[in-house]
Amino acid sequence: MFRPELSGVVAESAAPGADSAAPGVDSAAPNAAKTLVWGPGLDPNIVLPARFFFIQAVDRSGTNLTTSPGEKTFEVKIVSPLEHFTRIWIQVLDRQDGSFLVRYRMYASYTDLHVHVLLMDQHVAESPYILRGPVYHEGCDCPQLDGSVWFSHMHCPHSFPQIEQDMSLFASVDPDRNAQEIPQRFGQRQSLCHYTIKDNKVYVQTLGEHVGFRIFVDAILLSLTRKVKLPDLEFFVNLGDWPLEKRKPSQNIHPIFSWCGSNNTRDIVMPTYDLTESVLETMGRVSLDIMSVQANTGPPWAKKNATAFWRGRDSRQERLELVKLSRAHPHMIDAAFTNFFFFKHDESLYGPLVKHVSFFDFFKYKYQINIDGTVAAYRLPYLLAGDSVVFKQDSGYYEHFYSELIPWEHYIPVRADLGDLLEKIQWARDHDREAKKISLAGQQFARNRLMGDKIFCYYYKLFTEYAKRQVTEPKIREGMELVEHPGDELFPCSCLRTPVKDEL
Template sequence: MLCNGIIATEMHPNTLYVCCIVNLILFTLVVNHVHAEEVEEKECHKGDENCVSQETAGSATGKRRYLNPKDEKWQPYLDAVKSALRQYKDCEQDTGTCTCYDSVLEKDLAVWREKGGISQDQFHRALERGIGNHYQIINHRLYRSKKCMFAARCSGVEHFILKIIKKLPDMEFILNERDWPQSPKFADPLPVLSFSKVYSQHWDIMYPAWTFWEGGPAVWPLFPTGLGRWDLFRESLDKEAKKTPWDEKLSKAFFRGSRTSAQRDPLILLSRDDRDLVDAQYTKNQAWKSDADTLYMPPASEISLEEHCKYKYLFNFRGVAASFRLKHLFLCESLVFHVGDEWLEFFYPELKAWVHYIPVAQDLNGTRGRDFIWNHLHMEDVTCYWKKLLKEYSKLIKYKVVRNQELQQILPKEK
């Protein structure tokens, strides 16, 4: 890979990272003025100057065409966009059926199907390791360990389970409400549910995070108790996006967030060098103690997610695990730079690079990514995934679940 004429393998990782960011932003700016589909293609002969094989653009026709030398550096990106769009087929599902995510569930449960199910011994060995809360469903009642490290997170999860409790068989499961997954692939798999993981590194079974209802993340002072309900936030962001159509958005990359991952540092440093290109600053979080925690600059003020919709280019990074902001950013109808896509939530695998997020969608704005989240991530789809997950998981339990008297019953909250 070349970045401004320098071989990528010879560059420091941070330098390469910044270089690629600049190239991608410039690429979107260039192609917004000259749409790829509007470029006139003329056949030429191999000996002609600037004559290139059309195969380099992803075509197998064998024809050759003229290419402006100034466009050559962008051609790999255009090729990737065209290739991704040829291969991509949009998911078709009715709201509340969540069929788009069936393959995610199948992949997560495959290891336990191959093992013939989950034995009582396997479950209790995992339980003894303290990797999450013990839940049971007995006679359509929900029970949980008396202590939950993050009460609001447990409550956010329990909201969805209680909605479908009448349709669930008896079962028990371990639910990890921490950020970090608990079943690494260098060891035998553990039957534990976690909201996020890396496929190549963890056995954890993904569940829809508590944040769809409550439990964080808290953003001071805008959202001191958490971002709040996804169904309400969807509507708010959709209205805000309509106020600022693509042509009226600021042609600048934007990021606000705390320093939960050093992966974010290069963009922050780039912004300090060139504020016309990128506006990226660190904010406080609950662990902030000094300016060292915001890369030796005073923390910036928080900016609402609705305010993000004023910018054409929005950045998403992993935090401790997957970042909760991703689904919100898409609804701004801005172009999303999703940096480091190895960390997943249950709906991420259906989001495709070059189709839904940077590098670049075909129409070079955020409508394709926005449409996927808007059409396929309703609250009904979240509830549906919980139901499918727990029903399929229950089929893997190879023993009769007996009520644990040490667990407390969880009742719906009074409205």
């Protein structure tokens, strides 16, 4: 049999001290005193575009609820005693498993904040939670000057496997050499950004024709430098889909930061622009993010459609094969194209096109197929965060977190040519309990490793590890321009941090 033994699921973000619910008590009423509240959104030192924390409903006997007690069970109010009006948008998201994710976006900074978590007008756990200020909002340019303090406050993982792997190829980095050689090698044919961060200010020069995706890099760099002082560093970012550095490690490779890596290239991988934007714009202009998915996971597992589901465009040959499989086995696979672009001449063979389906409606199905597009399919973080099991195609492309995923624990692996897809779907149908366990493990991984705080941790760790390897001084090169922070005349920010004094 192709399936190894399943390993156990470890829930890193589970609330301390709570036991699993016993059979027959899932619908018990939550108890205000026993219910648990925790998370980074209760720490004034953790500044995020959307702060968040968790509520785990617990009944009178001290047992975690594992089904929803009702979407409106808990009420959250956030006020500042010194302000008549607080510009804070709050959402309480029911995760349908007895837990709730509370997120809030601040549009101004406050001296103090009081977070009230209520159950039928009764304070829950240790509510009200008092955030001793100042509590800075996302737009406030007030970096923590000691990076190790910020890193500790954020509870960042001490290591990221992908960063260690990528940095192992670069014992040293020479900004002067790179500034000369990389534009000559890639600048005419590719779209790059040349960045220097100096004194925590961001400078950039663009190379190439299609540089629109620069906005995502600018945005994360500005957001990060508002939160923590970065070391001086100089680096190049590839704005295209495909990773660029195809030389072997022994052939004088250049450090290029890319959204995606591959087995045949040596690029340094960042979180994708899609995931980065979803973190920066949570509760803003982006509706699909890891937190939103957690509140829109479709019907309970037993009521989901036991068919493998996929929608997308025709950006890879294997996608054509998937649609062909779906036509031959409609009782097993529901796959169709929403757009033809690359294989328009084959539209008559693989059409007709179908209407776009809301991503949240994907989770009406137990089985989700993740198949490469132009490069890696950037929807995988959101599929993992849902309540379905992911069938992931074996791929030469990878995102920043793939090396932490374990086949048969977080997802069901499928051959690159999809030759065993039908067999794997049938296995899942025949082993429903195991499939559900894999689904929950993938979901827990997304909740633990792909939320906004961990994305900021990743970027910070990546830049600091890179900066350590620089052997010449990063410089503001000719042609670079300062990337300005967006202004906020309505709610200006006063930074009250004390500068770090140099040791005598």
